[in-house]
Amino acid sequence: MAEKMTRPGRGPGGPHGPGGPHGHGFQKPKDLRGTLGKLMRYLAGYKGWLMLVLVLLVISSACTVGGSYLLKPLINDYILPGDFPGLARMLVVMALIYVTGAACTFGYARIMVRVAQTTVAKIREDLFEKMQALPLKYFDTHTHGELMSRYTNDIETVSEALNNSFGSLISCTLNFTGTIVMMLVLSPILTLVTFAMLFVMLQVVKVIGGRSRRYFAAQQKAVGAVNGYIEEMIEGQKVIKVFNHETAAKEGFNQLNEAYRQAGTRAQIFGGIMMPVMGNLSYVNYALTCCVGAIFAIQTGAFGLGDLAAFLQYSRQVSQPITQISQQVNTILSAVAGAERIFEVMETEPEVDEGKVQLVRATEQQDGTVTEADFHTGVWAWKKPDGELVPLRGDVRFDHVVFGYDERKVVLNDISLFAKPGQKIAFVGSTGAGKTTITSLINRFYEIQSGTITYDGIDVREIEKDSLRRSLGVVLQDTHLFTGTVADNIRYGRLDATDEEVEAAARLAGADSFIRHLPDGYQTVLSGDGGNLSQGERQLLNIARASCANPPVLILDEATSSIDTRTEKIIEKGMDRLMAGRTVFVIAHRLSTVRNAKAIMVLEQGQIIERGDHDDLIDQHGRYYQLYTGQMELD
Ligand SMILES: Nc1ncnc2c1ncn2[C@@H]1O[C@H](COP(=O)(O)OP(=O)(O)OP(=O)(O)O)[C@@H](O)[C@H]1O
Ligand SMILES: [Mg+2]
DSSP: OTGGGSOTTTSTTOTTSTTTTTOOSOOOOSSHHHHHHHHHHHHGGGHHHHHHHHHHHHHHHHHHHHHHHTHHHIIIIIITTTOHHHHHHHHHHHHHHHHHHHHHHHHHHHHHHHHHHHHHHHHHHHHHHHHHHSOHHHHHHSOHHHHHHIIIIIHHHHHHIIIIIHHHHHHHHHHHHHHHHHHHHHOHHHHHHHHHHHHHHHHHHHHHHHHHHHHHHHHHHHHHHHHHHHHHHHHTHHHHHHTTOHHHHHHHHHHHHHHHHHHHHHHHHHHHHHHHHHHHHHHHHHHHHHHHHHHHHHHHSSSOHHHHHHHHHHHHHTTHHHHHHHHHHHHHHHHHHHHHHHHHHHTSOOOOOOOOBEEEEEEEOTTSOEEEOOTTTOEEEEEOTTSOEEEOOOOEEEEEEEEOSBTTBOSEEEEEEEEOTTOEEEEEESTTSSHHHHHHHHTTSSOOSEEEEEETTEEGGGBOHHHHHHTEEEEOSSOOOOSEEHHHHHHTTOTTOOHHHHHHHHHHTTOHHHHHTSTTGGGOEEOGGGTTSOHHHHHHHHHHHHHHHOOSEEEEESTTTTSOHHHHHHHHHHHHHHTTTSEEEEEOSSHHHHTTOSEEEEEETTEEEEEEOHHHHHHHTSHHHHHHHTOOOOO
């Protein structure tokens, strides 16, 4: 049962294939060329630098390969004839060549690190920007662990590949090709010996490499499972303690940990075998070449000692790139797979916003015409694309609205209602009836399937989303506070609010007195999501935040559910002052809160089954009456 607690998409077999989002094993990209093309577009700005990198790579390889070739003249022309001044000159030349090679390697690596880090920062920026434009539906259908792993694992592998692998791959390929060419130049026959050995080595790489790849993928999967489990257990510590679940949690962990140990052991064993095996094979190659070459040199005489020394040097170098190439190709493939997932997020359809009507400040003249004004003198007004200004009144109407989060399941069925400016409209009804859903539709978190929602006579789809949401103050059912001071959190409602306005908003929300009792008052720093506050205090801050925004329409979703009745009365008074002449939607389980509403809508299974004011509904002796008097049918 403990395994079941791992959230989908975090543990093994998440929605993104092997390893889930945590694993950056060796998943193959689906569209290698397309994704590489997109990555290249990110690099397009560095064309000049990349050309330089290529040049440096070629020089560095030429130096490595060429330096070894110099052994031939060094021995044949200087050591054997005993020309020691010449030998000294030659050694200086060799040193220069190796130093140049090293300098070029250092140079290209530095450039690549810069290019890689800037590119990756840009990708991260784009991804974050894109995330802000994603519709809520996306977050409903993707776990946060999944999104997080785009930023951590996936961007990390791309960074690794750009930093290192692309350069190494090119360098290894150049070295390998250059070495083979030089070997052919020195002795085609000896090269055959090398080819035979290389063939054997390739088989080893294939077999061991294939296995180790599989084991590494398994290890990644196990890491993902362990991490997901730990994350979940940290988040759920309180619940674990409340239900005495420590032992079960430990057992669950031990199972996953053991699986990780096994996978890790296998992966490390196979990962560790490759190098020594290849190393030994390369010694065998060296010895074989040595014997064959010596016989060859003695027998024919056309093959000098210098030739043999240079050739032996090459035969030592030739096998190195093989293992490296196979490793780098793996890294690049998993980076491309990671990039593919990043681009997938970036290419997700963003929130649609074809609205043209904007929210502006305006003043109404005596003759009834409206003109645009600056922030301090005006009142809110809608500015239509043709320039017409309509004062914002807060008149919200639903006309036969049908909605479901998922097309197949209707959550709201044929909802019609109206809220005239200044009215307080309440929604009541049992859990899951669709109250929160109605409010999410007003600010267009989701698109409705049919019907219309109008705001001051304008279809909400025609209103720019930013404007629409600025005109609505929403206190969400699940509160969220950000890391920062209390004042910062209240100012979240309107970033340019002054300290006085922040405090006024807090007083209005009834939050002032508790804030003053905090250690640093308004400057008290809240930790993640206000963990150091009580539930009710958090709600008060959320209400203060909404009133700081000073919106024409306010939506309070269960905003006062954790607040004592006395504080609630204070808030109500404050709100009444703030909301004079404006529209408020309240959702409350505590029916005393909604008593003074102009109209109460009783929602049941996505339909409004009763509506009217408190007295009407009590007289009707229907569902509201039952809810209010607590007389539920118990069958
Ligand atoms: N993001 C979502 N994705 C899919 N279905 C959802 C989502 N949010 C809510 N639902 C479903 O829609 C229905 C109405 O939910 P809603 O949150 O509107 O209820 P509510 O009346 O606010 O309940 P409560 O009193 O518990 O807050 C429920 O059946 C719920 O399961
Ligand atoms: Mg709700």
